[in-house]
Amino acid sequence: MLGDLELFGLSLSGIHTSLTLPQLGIAFDVAQGLPFSLKQKKFFITHGHMDHAAGIPYVISQKALLHEPPPIFYMPESLVLPMTEIMNQWEKIEKHDYQYEFISINEASEIDINPRYFIRPFSTVHRIESFGFTLFSRSKKLHPDFQGRSQSEIQNLSHQGQDVSQTHIEPILSFTGDTQIEFINKSRWATEAKTLVMECTYLDQRKDIAHAKTWGHTHLDELLLLLDELKAKDILLIHLSSRYSIAEAEKILLERLPKKHQDRVRLFPGQ
Numbered sequence: 001m002l003g004d005l006e007l008f009g010l011s012l013s014g015i016h017t018s019l020t021l022p023q024l025g026i027a028f029d030v031a032q033g034l035p036f037s038l039k040q041k042k043f044f045i046t047h048g049h050m051d052h053a054a055g056i057p058y059v060i061s062q063k064a065l066l067h068e069p070p071p072i073f074y075m076p077e078s079l080v081l082p083m084t085e086i087m088n089q090w091e092k093i094e095k096h097d098y099q100y101e102f103i104s105i106n107e108a109s110e111i112d113i114n115p116r117y118f119i120r121p122f123s124t125v126h127r128i129e130s131f132g133f134t135l136f137s138r139s140k141k142l143h144p145d146f147q148g149r150s151q152s153e154i155q156n157l158s159h160q161g162q163d164v165s166q167t168h169i170e171p172i173l174s175f176t177g178d179t180q181i182e183f184i185n186k187s188r189w190a191t192e193a194k195t196l197v198m199e200c201t202y203l204d205q206r207k208d209i210a211h212a213k214t215w216g217h218t219h220l221d222e223l224l225l226l227l228d229e230l231k232a233k234d235i236l237l238i239h240l241s242s243r244y245s246i247a248e249a250e251k252i253l254l255e256r257l258p259k260k261h262q263d264r265v266r267l268f269p270g271q
């Protein structure tokens with residue numbers, strides 16, 4: 001749970017990654033088109049590797065089958081044309097026209113989810129063009145100029161047409177997709193969210209940092225050095241290599257995380 005928002009999903013390196021926030025109708029990556037992601041409306045695709053994006057055509061076909069509104073996919077620009085070509089081929093195979101939207105993103109994009117929430121992409125560092133996403137909340141607060149005034153005074157000013165509020169935005173959740181640790185230097189807001197969902201594919205000496213970098217991934221050794229400076233209250237690790245069972249990974253984390261960070265850094269999904 002993230003405040004009153006539920007986070008749901010699956011993630012395993014090279015196998016599948018898709019996380020959803022069902023109350024907002026959004027998904028980060030779609031894996032192969034897993035059942036829990038099919039109900040969402042807006043899909044934020046980090047990059048084009050199959051374990052994250054192969055389900056795009058399937059999600060589109062399921063939406064058509066269920067007579068739901070066409071799904072919207074936000075994705076790196078380099079993915080839009082190839083994905084459109086893939087859909088054109090599926091339309092030929094199935095002799096059916098599909099409705100969908102592919103929208104390319106960059107770091108200046110801002111995508112409204114509803115009046116209370118919006119998303120900004122941030123660049124990540126992977127073997128192909130890739131982005132992460134930060135979910136922001138937006139709320140109105142009393143403007144500092146009017147603080148200390150009585151309730152009735154503020155109501156009167158407001159009735160007279162004076163804007164007594166200011167918009168407060170807060171990064172709630174960042175989701176990285178696949179990336180090297182260097183994503184933390186790429187965007188101001190990527191690591192400012194209360195909850196940081198980040199990939200950490202390798203946990204111990206069986207694969208070293210150089211190996212992680214070769215494949216565009218993050219090693220726990222790198223994260224350990226940064227825990228003190230990362231602002232996130234909670235850090236959820238995804239995209240674990242399938243060489244670790246969950247029980248084994250949790251044991252490694254318990255052994256390797258400094259005590260003060262043990263409640264803060266967890267696997268997602270856990271046991």
Ligand SMILES: [Zn+2]
Pocket residue numbers: 013014017049051052178239
């Ligand atoms: Zn992956």
Ligand SMILES: [Zn+2]
Pocket residue numbers: 047049126178
């Ligand atoms: Zn990847």
